[in-house]
Amino acid sequence: MGGLSKKAFQIKRIGDREKLPFIFLDGGALLFKQNTFHSNAHQQQADIMTATGIARAMELMDCKAVGIAPQDLAGGVDRLKEIQDQQKLNWVSVNLVEPTNKKPVFTPLIRTKAGSTRIAILGLTDDQGHPGVTREKYTIVSWKDSLPGYVKQAQEGADMIILLSSYPEPVNREIAQTIDGIHLILQSGRAASNMAPLKIRNTLLTRVAARGKYLGMMRIHWTKTGFWGQDLTKKIRKEQNKLDRINWQIGRIEKKKPASELKNNSLYTTLLTDRKHTINAIQALQKKKDAGASDPCSFTSQFIGLKSSMPDDTEVQGVIDQTTRKVNAFNKKRKRATTALPHTSLDKLAGTQKCEECHPVQVAFWKQTSHSSAWKTLEQGNQQFNDECLVCHVTLPYYDLDRAREEQLLVQLPKEFRDVGCESCHGPAAAHIKAPESNHPLLPQEKVCLQCHTDEHDDNFVYTEKRGKIACPKG
Template identity: 35%
Template sequence: MGGLPKKIYQINSLSSSDRSNRLLLDSGNLLFKKNSIDRRQNQEILTAETILDIYTDIGYDAVAIGPLDLAAGIDFVQKSYSHGFPWISSNITGPDGKPLFTQWITRTLGDIKVVITAVTAHPQKEYKNINIQPWQESLTKTLVTIKEKKENAFIILLSSLNNSENEQIAKRFPDINLLIGADPHRGNISPQLIGNTLLTQTAKQGKYQGLLEIIFGKQRIWGHDTTRQLADLQNKLGSVNWQLRRLKKQSKKNGNENKYTDTILRLEKEKEELNREIDTSKKLLTQEKKTGVKNDQYNYRFIGLKKNMPNDQPTAEKLILLNREIRELNKKNKQLENTSGNLSTLTQNMVGHSVCETCHETQAEFWKATRHASAYSTLNKKDKSLNLDCLPCHLTINPRKLDSQISPDPGYLSYPSALRSVGCESCHGPGREHSIAPETFTLSRNPEKALCLACHTPEHDDTFNYAPKLSSIACPSE
């Protein structure tokens, strides 16, 4: 969520002059990070509702339903859909086979009809009251209908399928002009042409904003920007000519007559080829100016949402309000729910850094000067000490209970003060048995890279480098 105010700021900055030629699209897995969540009011539901509110305010044109968007059940998605949120999916149906959501929408950019459709990947959890139709069937039917009703339309597919399936779709359905993916296992994918389909995607979790500028031609076939291509070729020719002049000058010096012969010959051939390409581009540009016939063209960039970039203030204020709501909700849950059973499981065989300090005083003093020692206090300063999304990475967690995704647990709300920091046992493992019989029960010396990456994700620490970071926090030797 931290990158959302920066994302919205970028969207507003890029399209403030003319929003009529803008499309805001998202390929799904927008709301949740897990495959299944409790449907009762909790911070995951509150967060999802805030995301829906922000996306509605900014004016998204279409959002595909991804499998993670179904984590709270189909009713949650349908409720926002009934209130006007632009969910689309061509392959989610009810038990009767009828579509539950809009299968495709049309937008007009200039004099071009743009049609947006979507396919939803199968969720890991099965739902009794919905069916996810195979994309092979749903896309075939949907594209036939689109082609019948919207001749010469520019067709965009939003897909939460994996990249391999997206490539299959691009090869099988050449009528799709642009395919925007949401494969969680892939990061940014620069636009690549497969047949006549341009395939791309932006990395998940709001670290980047993808910008694709399309210059529509009169034919729905991807081509090149001839003017830019000509300029690039002329720049390359200028560079080759400069190298040739320099090498020929060098070769005239005594002893250098044959030193650069092969390189000069290679550059002369390259110069001839560039001149041919420039001549072809000039002829094509002249023809385009006469006939006005152009293919579709594109420019793109991925905008990294760095910490020092500006925030959209209204969005930032909504996140502040969300944090307050989460705090009050979890404060109430902490008072109402008995988490002792859960807590004992989370903290099993953990003793806290003060016990470690009785034998390892030098190491403890070193640790106290690291940011790990003050990890929990930073949450207090930011008023997030009751945020279950934040807590696991600011407490002493048994590393044996971690995987690549740290799951929020209500037990963290009642964590003992001795474990409110990223303490010794976060890296070395539970210390109770070791504190009783240190010779018999030894601990791990260094944490595995995967353990560090569970918290030091690109979303929260985009400069993390395992080896130097480990060296900087490694305790002194005995």
């Protein structure tokens, strides 16, 4: 959730700076990380609290519409309807329908304006290769059966049509190739990388990377042609800049050379020819621009990385903090009430105190690193009951959050496994302690670190640099 407050700050900053009409949209995959709900009822409750907080933050950010991805349906259609009603968010999908009458469960089409441009927004939910399969209270039908009719409906009274799609890129390419009238497809962030706008016929397809680490922004110059092309004003300016450079070079040569030598100067004659061509190009472009009707629609785009050092929007950050405290209090109450015993997976661990018996020099060094105070940082932020944070601030036999939750490793974790201990990097050591000669600890590889030092949680992590700071001394 942390990136939302930074995203909100950037949106406000850009709006204040550019003084242009804008709309904020999200392609979907917003509420839950997985397509299916966690089997544990308590974890379901905690996830719903988080999802509600996310939706509230998006409402504060004045999000005009959100596409519905399979991840958003993890809690079921009724849950998503509740969140929509509570937070007044517009969830859109043309192909998420009721099983019996095939009517859309949510709004299929939203109309809005950006300045004088009339915009229609459609949503499309990925059927994951199984169109028409009836799930609990809904069916996701094929885009081929549902989308064309709504595009035709959207064209009435709209200058521009935007599609929020959670389908993968190959399907979105096919949509752009086969359906006329869609001007922009915003693909929900299922991929790890951003994708700059790609023009397919008269449709732009773009994507912002998953996990909310970037804010995608497009500046669109919309004209009555409704066709994407190059901004003539910018192209004229570019040619004018070129002409200025040519004139500057010609002027320098004319100052240095006598007039009698200029005729035989090859660079000078080339520049004169270039100047003539550039002037002709400017005049031709200006003529097109003056005609008006031939001026195509144009755009620029950028992806803004949401670094941890960026400022936060205070109102949205307040929602995030409140949600986090609520989830943490719920988890605290649940864990104190549980009678579950630690899972046998923990038997593979020995604990840093046992390591110290044979490796006092290394453990003494470890105590000076931030790994040794990982639990303390959680307590200072009152996050020691937040599974999302907890999993990477303790010593576990593995760092798969879903599996750790399933085996309830985080519910009754013994105190000796608090902090990021030796076995977080070198692997479980109980077998090594029993038979040191035949069971050797692992040498840490980059992939071990990247289980927790992800872009989402540590955008300054460089393995070669960090390894030098925490590598155990010899001896």
